[in-house]
Amino acid sequence: MTVPVPPVVEFRQAGLTYPGPPPVTALRPCDLTVDRGEYVTVVGPSGSGKSSFLNLAGLLDAPTTGRYLFDGVDTAQLPDRERTALRGRRIGFVFQSFHLLPHRTAVENVALAMLYASPSGRRAAAARRERAEEALVEVGLGHRLRTTTDRLSGGERQRVAIARALVNRPALVLCDEPTGNLDSATAESVLTLLDGLHADGLTVVLITHDPQVAARGLRTVAIRDGELHGTERG
Numbered sequence: 001m002t003v004p005v006p007p008v009v010e011f012r013q014a015g016l017t018y019p020g021p022p023p024v025t026a027l028r029p030c031d032l033t034v035d036r037g038e039y040v041t042v043v044g045p046s047g048s049g050k051s052s053f054l055n056l057a058g059l060l061d062a063p064t065t066g067r068y069l070f071d072g073v074d075t076a077q078l079p080d081r082e083r084t085a086l087r088g089r090r091i092g093f094v095f096q097s098f099h100l101l102p103h104r105t106a107v108e109n110v111a112l113a114m115l116y117a118s119p120s121g122r123r124a125a126a127a128r129r130e131r132a133e134e135a136l137v138e139v140g141l142g143h144r145l146r147t148t149t150d151r152l153s154g155g156e157r158q159r160v161a162i163a164r165a166l167v168n169r170p171a172l173v174l175c176d177e178p179t180g181n182l183d184s185a186t187a188e189s190v191l192t193l194l195d196g197l198h199a200d201g202l203t204v205v206l207i208t209h210d211p212q213v214a215a216r217g218l219r220t221v222a223i224r225d226g227e228l229h230g231t232e233r234g
């Protein structure tokens, strides 16, 4: 008998209203399901609610209405501490501006993401470094392991950020305008890397204002005035 695999993301009439005053409904109650191995893009103009969606999907915020099941766990009622722990273990983030420590090496930046869920001690530290190196090799940066990130190009920095997002083998990688700070050739190589990771089974949700970037997803959801459109399967 096979055990059914829960979706990675399951919004059930999940919505987000900032309390204000005045209250602002940034995301109206919506349903959205993202299954394991999908590549979904979310596209919308400035102010449409993309960051609010990211905050919910990435367990940075809890819905103010409805439910959010992440990887089968009902998160709406989770205490903050547990939501944070789940996020640290199971979600990798890739941001437009990389969010790396500039004076640390690529390996150190990636290994730091594992501190949270790893025991202390020299042996654990060595294991973290080894796993960080593996993740960096996976994104094509095996030749930059010990370079501090302030000496890397924009594309290389984003690869370090992607390695950091992958290093805990997350259920979901959430990308927020991952090519927003890159020239078009570098952006293309980062998108090609994401295509390859998805082909290897990674679940990706990518948020962008750029319809061309959004077209890289296998399924695109539009967001306008806080409302998700196109969430039903074709």
Ligand SMILES: Nc1ncnc2c1ncn2[C@@H]1O[C@H](COP(=O)(O)OP(=O)(O)OP(=O)(O)O)[C@@H](O)[C@H]1O
Pocket: 018, 020, 024, 025, 026, 044, 045, 046, 047, 048, 049, 050, 051, 052, 053, 209
């Ligand atoms: N903390 C907050 N308190 C109140 N209103 C907010 C807050 N954050 C965002 N909003 C409002 O919610 C709506 C959606 O904002 P959001 O930042 O999610 O849009 P966005 O699509 O990410 O925009 P951008 O592309 O410009 O970053 C906007 O009307 C915004 O003004």
